[in-house]
Amino acid sequence: MTLILAHRGYAAEYPENTMLAFKEAEKAGADGLELDVQMTRDGELVVIHDEKVDRTTDGTGLVKDYTLGDLRKLDARFKFKELSRREQIPSLEEVLEWLAGTRLVCNIELKNSIIPYEGMEEKVIDMVRAYELSDRIIISSFNHYSIVQSYLLAPEIEIAPLLSEGLYMPWIYAQSIKAKGFHPHWRAAPDQIVTASLESGIEVRPYTVNKESELERLFKVNCSAVITDDPAKAKIIREKLFTP
Template sequence: MMKILAHRGSSGTHPENTMPAFEEAYRAGADGIELDVQMTKDGALVIVHDAKVDRTSNGTGWVKDFTLDEIKELDFGGWFSEEFSGLRIPTLEEVLDWISGTSLELNIELKNGAVRHAGLEDGVVRLVRQYRMEERVILSSFNHYSLVDVHRNYSDVETAILFMEGLYEPWHYARSIGANGLHCYLPVAVPEFLQGAQQNGMPVRPFTVNKAAHIRRFKDAGCAGIFTDFPERAVKIRDESSVG
């Protein structure tokens, strides 16, 4: 069955990459959660997508220039709606502490591109192992050098390449760097690609899949999962189509 992975949590209805967004995805019946990890000035692993805090908080500046205490003072909910005012940024450890008590899977995107966070891979894997989540975690990144580092140092951890281009037979490339999955931008998930990946035993999980027609198409194509901002809607559509 195609798995429903909540993109930055239930980010269509809650402020992205916050505990309420993750908790809502769990309540909605998602199979897993996708989130983004960066590093603060003092080496803390925090859950935030953009390299700067400007869009999703009441602060300004680069994540890398804040200490954990400083970034914890910012409001990461008020930008979305007044209902969520005062939300603090979660750390990866806080999320792992919560999710380890559920059956949810976890996709951790290593945000190690525009800003290079030295030691990010090591820190993430160390925490994943501390919470014994190795069997439920996939590490993904647009920075494939990051994924190679993970594979070389922690070959037991599953990785997946993120990409937005119409690559030809990307399963060959993914295997060449030790990656186990293809996380592609929705428009490049053309039929030839989906069929070829399936024939070659490489799981595909497109992003970001919010429309009913796309959800049904990827289910019919045998995708391993989809990333969606609306997990409740996606779960309902997937389960209805499986009996309809």
């Protein structure tokens, strides 16, 4: 069955990459999460998509110029100002500690293509191992050197290259870097690519699949997983297609 991974949590209805969005994704029936990791000035791992805090918080500037303590003072409610409670940027540790008490899988995207955060791979891996989550984590990145480095450090943790464009025979590329799957943009995941990859034993988890027609298409070809902003909608579509 195609898994439903909540993109930055339940981002369609809650502030992205916050504990609220992750917890609501679990309640909505997601099978797992997708989240993004950056690094602070004091070397802490934090869960936020952009290199800058401007879009999703009431602060300004680069994540790498903040300490964890200062980042935690920002309000990450983003466009959901009607929420009564402030939301913080979570640390990766906070998320993994909570995740350990669930059955969710988790795709950790290393955001190190623009800013090459020194030692990010080791820190993420050490934390995943500390919470004994190696079998439920997939490390992905657009920086493929980084995920290969992750594999060399921790072959027991799955890696997956992110692909924004179509790649010729992506399953061959995935196999060549010891990845068990890849995460293409949904436009780069036509049926024949998904089918050929699965037949070669390589998993395909497209992002960010929000259109009903695309969710239906990917469910019908038994895609490994879809990464979506709206796990509740995806679950309804999956149930409609597969409930006898």
